[in-house]
Every structure is written in C-alpha cells, then in structure tokens.
Amino acid sequence: MSTAKAANVEEPIEAVASEDESPIEGRREIGDTELKAIIEALVFVADEPISAKTIADVVDLDRPAVEAAIQDLVKEYESRPGSLQLREIAGGWQIATRAEHHEHIRAYLKSKPSAKLSLASLETLAVIAYRQPVTVPEILEIRGVQSPSAIKTLLDKRLIIAKGRKETVGRPMMYGTSKEFLIQFGLKDLSELPSIEDFQDLAGGES
Amino acid sequence: MEETTPAVEVESTTSASPDAPQNISVAGAQPEIASDREGDQLKITLGEFEGPLDLLLYLIRQDQVNIYDIPVARITDEYLRYLYLMQELDLTVAGDFLVMAAQLIDLKSRMLLPRDPSAAEEEVLDPRAELVNRLLEHEKFKAAAQMLWSRATVEQAVFTRAEIETDKNNPEVVVGLFDLLKVFQEILARHKEEVLMEIEREEVTMAQMIERLRNMVRSAGEVNLLEFFGRAQSRRELVVAFLSVLELVRMSEISLCQRETFGEITAKSVSPA
Numbered sequence: 004m005s006t007a008k009a010a011n012v013e014e015p016i017e018a019v020a021s022e023d024e025s026p027i028e029g030r031r032e033i034g035d036t037e038l039k040a041i042i043e044a045l046v047f048v049a050d051e052p053i054s055a056k057t058i059a060d061v062v063d064l065d066r067p068a069v070e071a072a073i074q075d076l077v078k079e080y081e082s083r084p085g086s087l088q089l090r091e092i093a094g095g096w097q098i099a100t101r102a103e104h105h106e107h108i109r110a111y112l113k114s115k116p117s118a119k120l121s122l123a124s125l126e127t128l129a130v131i132a133y134r135q136p137v138t139v140p141e142i143l144e145i146r147g148v149q150s151p152s153a154i155k156t157l158l159d160k161r162l163i164i165a166k167g168r169k170e171t172v173g174r175p176m177m178y179g180t181s182k183e184f185l186i187q188f189g190l191k192d193l194s195e196l197p198s199i200e201d202f203q204d205l206a207g208g209e210s
Numbered sequence: 211m212e213e214t215t216p217a218v219e220v221e222s223t224t225s226a227s228p229d230a231p232q233n234i235s236v237a238g239a240q241p242e243i244a245s246d247r248e249g250d251q252l253k254i255t256l257g258e259f260e261g262p263l264d265l266l267l268y269l270i271r272q273d274q275v276n277i278y279d280i281p282v283a284r285i286t287d288e289y290l291r292y293l294y295l296m297q298e299l300d301l302t303v304a305g306d307f308l309v310m311a312a313q314l315i316d317l318k319s320r321m322l323l324p325r326d327p328s329a330a331e332e333e334v335l336d337p338r339a340e341l342v343n344r345l346l347e348h349e350k351f352k353a354a355a356q357m358l359w360s361r362a363t364v365e366q367a368v369f370t371r372a373e374i375e376t377d378k379n380n381p382e383v384v385v386g387l388f389d390l391l392k393v394f395q396e397i398l399a400r401h402k403e404e405v406l407m408e409i410e411r412e413e414v415t416m417a418q419m420i421e422r423l424r425n426m427v428r429s430a431g432e433v434n435l436l437e438f439f440g441r442a443q444s445r446r447e448l449v450v451a452f453l454s455v456l457e458l459v460r461m462s463e464i465s466l467c468q469r470e471t472f473g474e475i476t477a478k479s480v481s482p483a
Contacts, residue, residue, distance in 0.1 A: 047371070050373055097370060098370065098371070099368045099369060099370045100368060100369045100370075101368070102364055102367035102368050105366075105367035105368075105369070108369050112369075116363075116366045116367075117366065119359070119362065119363075120359075120362070122260060122355065123260055125355040125356075125358050125359055126260060126351055126352060126355040128355070128358060129351045129354035129355040129357075129358055130351050132354075132358070133351070133354060144344075145344075145347055145348060145351055146260070146261060146263070146348065146351070147260075147261040147262050147263030147264070147306060147310070147344070147348060148260060148261030148262070148263075148264075148306050149306065187362060187365060188358060188361045188362055188365055189361060189364065189365040189368065190361075197357065199350055199351075199354060200350075202349075202350040202351075202353040202354055202357075
C-alpha cells in the first residue's frame with residue numbers, strides 16, 4: 004500500500020523534472036526554476052555584488068539567459084512583501100535589506116550611521132564624480148577653494164582613486180571615483196547619476 | 211585656515227566675542243548674515259562659507275538679484291565689507307577670498323569703462339559673463355553634493371548580510387606551521403624564565419600531633435574528627451593526623467564513636483578504668 008503511494012508521488016516529480024530539463028533548448032540543462040534558485044544562492048553567498056557574467060561562468064550558461072533569470076528573480080523579490088531586495092549595484096547583483104527596517108537592524112548590530120562626509124568633501128566628490136578624470140587645479144577652478152583635506156579624506160575612504168597623470172604642465176594627478184563610491188551611494192554605474200545639467204533649474208531658481 | 215571660514219557670532223563690530231559654537235552651520239545649511247541694529251550694536255552672524263564663490267553666491271541670493279545681471283558695485287561692496295569683518299575678528303582670511311576680491315574690483319572698474327563703439331556687436335562681451343558661468347557651475351555642484359548627501363543617507367539604511375566566515379577571512383584558521391613553532395618557542399622561553407623556589411616543609415612530628423589531639427580531647431571532652439582533620443595544613447600533616455588518631459586508639463587513650471551510619475565520627479577520651 005505504502006509503496007504504491009510512493010510510486011504515485013514520484014511520477015509527477017519526474018514529469019516536472021523532464022519538463023524543466025527540456026532537451027529542445029540545446030545545451031540548456033538547468034531548468035528556469037532551478038536556475039533562479041542557483042542565482043539566488045550565488046548572490047546570497049557572494050561577499051561583493053556579483054556580476055551576471057560571473058554567474059553565467061559558474062552555471063555555464065550564456066549571459067542573456069542568466070540576465071533574464073535575474074530579472075525574473077528581481078520581479079519575484081518585488082512582488083513579495085518581504086524586507087529583502089535584489090538590486091544591481093556597482094556592476095553586480097546584491098541581496099540587501101530595504102531601508103524601512105534600518106532602526107531594528109541598527110539596534111541588533113549596535114551600529115550607528117557612520118560619520119557623514121563634510122560639505123567640502125561632498126562638493127569635491129561631486130566635482131570628481133561628474134568631471135572625472137579630473138585634476139586638482141580643475142577642482143579648484145570649479146569649487147573656488149583649495150581642497151587638499153577633502154581629497155585626502157576621499158582617498159582615505161577609498162571613494163576616489165588616482166587615475167594617472169594628465170599630460171599637461173606639471174603633470175598633475177587625475178582623480179576618478181571608485182567602485183566603493185558606487186557601492187556607498189547605491190549606484191549601478193556612473194550613468195545612473197542624474198545629469199549635472201539637471202541641476203541647472205535647481206541652481207538657477209531661488210535658493 | 212584652509213578652506214572654510216568658521217562661523218562666528220559677534221555682538222559688536224569692535225569687540226569680538228566669538229562665543230559662537232551653537233551657530234556653526236551643519237553641512238548643507240545656508241549661511242546667514244543677520245544684521246539688525248539695536249542701538250549701537252550691530253549683530254552679525256557669519257555662516258560657514260566654502261570659499262569665495264560660496265560667499266559671493268550667498269550675497270547674490272540674499273539680495274535676490276538676477277544672477278545674469280549682477281550689480282557688481284553693490285555686491286563688491288558687500289563682499290569687501292565681509293572681508294573687513296573677517297579681518298577685524300582676526301580671522302585669517304584665506305588667499306582665495308582675496309583673489310576673488312581683486313577680481314571683483316577689476317570687474318567693477320571694467321564695468322565703469324564706456325564700451326568701445328567701434329567694436330563689433332558680437333565682440334561686446336559682458337565682462338561679468340565668466341564670473342556668472344563660474345557661479346552657476348559652482349551652484350550646480352553644490353546641488354549635486356546635496357544629492358550625494360541624500361543618496362548616502364538612504365544607502366546607510368540598507369544592509370547586506372555579514373561576511374561569511376571562510377578560511378580566507380578567518381584568522382583563527384590561517385595558522386601555518388611556523389606560527390605554531392613561534393608560539394611554542396615563546397612558551398619554552400617563558401618556561402625558562404620561571405623562577406624555581408624552594409619552600410621549606412613545615413614539619414609536624416607524630417609526637418606533636420598526638421599531643422595536639424590529646425589536648426583537644428582533654429579540654430573539650432569530645433572532638434569531631436572532621437574538625438581535627440580540617441586543621442591539617444598539608445597532605446602530609448593530614449596523614450600524620452590520621453596516624454595519631456589510630457595511635458591513640460591503639461593505646462586506648464581515646465575511643466571513636468559514630469552515632470549514625472555515614473554520620474560524623476567523634477573522639478572521646480577513655481576514662482581510665
């Protein structure tokens with residue numbers, strides 16, 4: 004009696020499995036559901052945002068297939084009323100909490116928001132982010148003040164990195180933003196920054 | 211004095227009383243010059259300016275003048291007044307501020323010159339154009355800095371999972387043979403340093419111990435053996451104490467008595483019959 008039951012249960016599972024591992028799609032051996040599960044596991048385990056290419060290499064599938072599965076997964080996360088999000092950041096994918104629950108998370112981690120950058124540092128960072136690669140004299144031209152301490156702070160915090168020297172008088176060092184910058188400011192890539200010209204209206208209006 | 215002028219609050223223009231910490235503006239706050247006359251006192255609050263462009267921009271916005279048509283003479287006067295004030299307060303005026311002052315004065319004088327009537331129409335450039343462009347550019351980046359600030363604030367509320375402990379980032383596991391050897395050598399060295407001290411044995415003889423027990427039994431009539439053994443200060447003394455109990459029993463000087471199973475044992479002197 005019990006063996007017959009077991010056989011009955013097994014049958015539909017087999018059917019699902021064969022449906023997933025459809026041989027029609029060529030080398031595709033991992034089913035959609037399984038692929039999403041694997042991607043989720045990889046993103047969860049990765050210490051840094053993990054790129055679609057890295058995932059594709061691991062599962063040995065082509066990138067478009069992986070990217071499509073990631074998009075499905077993102078939708079699943081969005082439709083779920085949970086507190087996690089699957090998001091693209093600094094050229095990779097990451098599972099993170101939603102901002103809503105930060106108070107409880109901080110209480111558990113016993114952490115305070117880290118010290119904010121000074122206005123001088125933020126302005127310098129903005130100039131570097133929008134004008135990179137940019138030299139110190141060029142930053143001075145826009146800001147109207149020297150910013151040695153701001154640049155040092157930004158370098159210490161690994162938000163900016165040296166990008167070689169400009170072939171001009173004095174061969175000044177050029178600076179650009181780092182991957183850490185994208186991570187700390189929650190950006191996919193630099194193109195996600197609003198255009199600097201968009202600030203024209205804001206700036207031109209009454210302040 | 212690198213790039214910001216500290217916020218300072220003054221009660222009068224002559225006597226500087228820089229008790230202003232409560233007025234230091236936070237990042238992103240608008241600086242403020244509030245000049246209201248109360249009798250002879252002129253109260254001025256200086257905000258925190260990120261350099262001359264910041265100050266200039268502030269003066270322009272405060273006066274609500276059109277940035278494309280700056281009244282150079284008026285703004286220059288206000289700018290210079292600010293610089294004098296900084297000097298009166300013995301603040302080191304950053305060189306950048308002085309450069310801007312020179313540029314403003316230069317601009318002011320050029321504005322006063324009559325235009326060259328023979329110059330072609332398109333060559334007649336507003337001498338203020340360059341400054342205006344710089345100011346607008348500066349203002350855009352100020353807004354961009356605000357945007358970054360709010361992005362960072364939101365981002366600080368988002369958390370990712372903590373790092374997984376792997377051999378790579380778990381220092382406890384990353385120990386090689388040489389680390390072990392090093393630690394072992396340290397232990398050996400420490401061992402050598404240990405000073406050996408000879409402690410003289412405190413000898414209690416059998417005779418002394420028998421005398422002690424005898425005295426106790428005589429004075430109290432009855433002695434709990436647990437109490438007697440408890441006085442022994444070393445293992446050896448304990449052995450001697452035990453032997454002396456046996457000795458006295460053998461010599462029929464004391465008798466041992468246990469009132470209940472596993473109960474305490476007491477020694478009593480045997481009354482000479």
